[in-house]
Amino acid sequence: MEERCALATELAQVLDTVRQLEAHMGVKGGADRGETCRALVSSMRSSVDRSIHIAMSSCCVVLGAPESPPSAGGSPRSGGSDQAADSPCRGAHAAGQSKKRKTQPKWSTQVRVNSVEDVGPLDDGFSWRKYGQKDILGAKYPRAYFRCTHRHTQGCYASKQVQRAHGDPLLFDVVYHGNHTCAQGKHSNSQRPQPAASGEHRQPQPAGGQERISVGQETEGGVAPAFSFPSKQAGADTGSDFQAGCATTASPFMSPATSECKASTTESPMGDMDFMLQLADADFLDNSRYL
């Protein structure tokens, strides 16, 4: 029950932030309006992240065994991102670590870019290091595997998979696994204002940029900030690709939140999650009025 209270508090916080954002968006002109909005969005994101975390942890306790979505299914060992080990819901597997199918918290997004060269919208502000690429059966494009650059230095086991949607080279499916525990992740979680201001050169967001966000499954409480604002340090790792002008098509990553993309929720195994996700939807601002 405590979780519910905390959840309600977080959601209330989100709602409040949304209102402030709406107010700002209604104001014309302010030079710093963009910054303010970004800060507010960042705040919202943090609250949503915490809410999700709370909801999931609560779920775990209540349900015991997650109604494992297929993708979740696997073995916890695979915790590639290792956090699986902490999942109370899967104690049985806590011990191992597998190279395979992850069952830990994950959520996906779809990011659309304006052109094959434009991957700006994929920049999620974290530093990722590519560790593999595979051709996926039935997929036209290979899937790239990334993990946090700070995996070893800071023990951050966040990872993500990026793949071009077949049939639409401009659309990227990005699946995040695990939560960022590195400094970058913390920063972006703590209502830190958009770092874009901190020297990051982001490509102009394509007007048509669009992104869809969906939470696949989060089987453990460690969830996280999947998408975060570009809190990345300039020139960090793979991110540098984008910074450098996002000219490479070889680095399809980055995030959602960074863009002014339109986000929409796709399937979510959990009703609550659906709700959360909607917060990420560009339209949620309108919806929030009715909350």
Added chain:
DNA sequence: TCCATTTGACCAAC
């Protein structure tokens, strides 16, 4: 020299 990317191989889930 350091760090990121590429790529083939390994291993476990299915």
Added chain:
DNA sequence: GTTGGTCAAATGGA
């Protein structure tokens, strides 16, 4: 047996 996810050696760039 097939497929997906990860490892780690090789390679290249800064």
